[in-house]
Amino acid sequence: MIDAFVEGVAQSLLPCSWILLVPAIAVGLATRRPSILGTFTGAVVLTAWVAVAGWLVPPVWLAGVALVVAGLLWWRFGVTFVPVALAGVGAAWAWQPCVGPELGEALTTAQYDPWAAIGGLAMFLVGVLAVGLAIGLAGGALLERLGKGPFTRVGAVIAMVLGLTMVVGLYPKVSSTLAQWSTTLWA
Amino acid sequence: MKRLTLSAVVLMLLAAACSSAEPAATVPTTAPSTTSPSTTVTTAEPEQAEEPLPDLGPAKELVGIDGWLQADVESLEDLRGSVVVVQFWTFGCSNCKATLPNLEALYAEHQGPDFEVVGVHSPEFDYEKNPDAIAEAAVELGVTWPIAMDTKRQSFHVWQGSPAYWPRTYVLDQEGRIRFDHIGEGAYEELNDAVATLLG
Numbered sequence: 001m002i003d004a005f006v007e008g009v010a011q012s013l014l015p016c017s018w019i020l021l022v023p024a025i026a027v028g029l030a031t032r033r034p035s036i037l038g039t040f041t042g043a044v045v046l047t048a049w050v051a052v053a054g055w056l057v058p059p060v061w062l063a064g065v066a067l068v069v070a071g072l073l074w075w076r077f078g079v080t081f082v083p084v085a086l087a088g089v090g091a092a093w094a095w096q097p098c099v100g101p102e103l104g105e106a107l108t109t110a111q112y113d114p115w116a117a118i119g120g121l122a123m124f125l126v127g128v129l130a131v132g133l134a135i136g137l138a139g140g141a142l143l144e145r146l147g148k149g150p151f152t153r154v155g156a157v158i159a160m161v162l163g164l165t166m167v168v169g170l171y172p173k174v175s176s177t178l179a180q181w182s183t184t185l186w187a
Numbered sequence: 188m189k190r191l192t193l194s195a196v197v198l199m200l201l202a203a204a205c206s207s208a209e210p211a212a213t214v215p216t217t218a219p220s221t222t223s224p225s226t227t228v229t230t231a232e233p234e235q236a237e238e239p240l241p242d243l244g245p246a247k248e249l250v251g252i253d254g255w256l257q258a259d260v261e262s263l264e265d266l267r268g269s270v271v272v273v274q275f276w277t278f279g280c281s282n283c284k285a286t287l288p289n290l291e292a293l294y295a296e297h298q299g300p301d302f303e304v305v306g307v308h309s310p311e312f313d314y315e316k317n318p319d320a321i322a323e324a325a326v327e328l329g330v331t332w333p334i335a336m337d338t339k340r341q342s343f344h345v346w347q348g349s350p351a352y353w354p355r356t357y358v359l360d361q362e363g364r365i366r367f368d369h370i371g372e373g374a375y376e377e378l379n380d381a382v383a384t385l386l387g
Contacts (some may be wrong), residue, residue: 014281057349096311099282099352104371107352111370176312181278 004102004120008127015179016098020044020125021049021132022162025092026155029143030079039081043088045122046167048095052107052121053114060092064166066090071160079152087159094166240381245366246273246357249307251341256322258333263305263363265297270297270385272304272378275343275351278324279315282372289375291329293382301386304332309343311353360385363369 011017027040050056070086077083097103106120143151165171195253221369260266261271274290276283294304310316316338337343343351356374358367358381367381 051350053192054348054350096350097352098280100285100370101371101373104282104369104373107370108368108374110370173313176314179312180314 001119001123004106004123005127005130007100007102008124008126008129009131011100011103011124012099012128012131014098015175016096017093017128018178019096019162019175020091020128022158023087023133023155024129024132025136025139026158027079027084027087028133028138029140030136030152030155030174032137032140036079036081036084036135040088041126041133044092044129045084045125047089047092048125049110049114049118049121051093051095052110052117054111055114058173060061060166061169062096063090063093064163064171065131066093067159067163068167069163071156071158071163074156074159077154078113083156083159087155090163094162094171189264196239203331227363240360240366240384243368246359246363246365247342247346249335249337249338249342250345251339253336253338254318256318256325256334256336257314257331258335259303260303260305260333261364263359266305267363268361269300270302270382271363272382273307273357273359274304274354275307275310275337275346275356276354277308277310277315278328279310280353284328285372286354286356286375287328291331293379294332297382297386302382306330306332306334307337307342308334309337309340309353358382358385359369 001067012021066086067090074083101126107118110117171176308321352370355370357365360366
């Protein structure tokens with residue numbers, strides 16, 4: 001279990017994780033409430049698990065719609081449970097993982113026994129999200145000390161922009177560009 | 188509400204911890220899935236190493252292939268009678284690259300008329316679609332086995348259904364039936380054992 005968590009932490013900065021990392025940073029930047037952070041994490045894990053099991057694998061544009069709606073609700077009502085949960089659902093639907101050994105075992109297991117796979121998958125995702133939430137929380141605390149913010153609406157904008165790229169079909173191009181930049185940087 | 192949410196998260200993590208306490212996934216000997224080849228996870232436990240390989244059903248043909256690199260064949264049908272490792276990969280995928288050293292060693296060990304490796308290159312991003320880039324990457328990464336270019340990812344989805352992943356590695360027996368299936372890095376010993384078993 002701990003190996004899956006560590007793998008999630010290690011893979012959090014790879015381009016395949018940015019669709020989870022960016023919303024996680026936005027959530028961490030907007031709030032410190034454990035219930036909201038937990039809601040976001042829970043939504044990502046459960047949605048990803050349902051998708052990995054093959055029970056519900058919506059097209060990317062639908063993930064985009066979820067993110068746009070999340071962004072609108074977030075903008076209108078603030079960082080509350082519903083927009084944060086919707087953001088988690090949309091991000092998880094759009095997630096295409098890098099599959100290391102631990103996640104690979106979970107995904108392979110999920111093909112025939114989804115219930116046995118939830119542990120490894122959950123720990124991997126908690127590892128990825130922990131990095132994003134930590135960055136967001138640290139950034140929020142720093143900005144607060146500098147007398148800036150709070151940046152509660154940044155996440156709303158991010159969710160809407162991400163969602164729109166998916167709805168209009170630009171998301172693959174954006175992902176590709178980011179992946180290429182990232183590959184160049186890592187090289 | 189706050190307590191409820193926290194309780195739900197804690198319960199979920201507890202459930203996760205419980206499921207992880209079970210032994211490593213074991214091998215179903217038949218494939219229940221009808222939409223895509225089913226899956227096996229073999230364990231490294233010595234007592235299970237001698238279990239017969241599961242028969243996961245007939246492999247599908249490759250479809251929508253734009254061309255082949257480094258190959259004398261044009262379909263998997265041409266390789267009937269041989270044990271074939273089929274790996275879905277793309278050259279920009281770091282996890283795919285991590286599997287290549289083992290595959291390279293396996294290919295070097297068994298290369299011949301009875302054994303073949305086919306890399307089905309299914310690009311994730313636009314920059315991975317260029318055949319010249321694929322050929323260049325193959326040289327750089329030490330990929331000397333045949334590469335089927337699945338640029339539109341048709342085979343990728345026909346074989347795996349949805350969701351589909353990189354890398355995913357199958358072993359086909361001499362009759363073209365799937366006897367091993369693994370998603371992601373790892374399970375190298377199991378892969379090598381499956382090939383050795385099928386080659387007798």
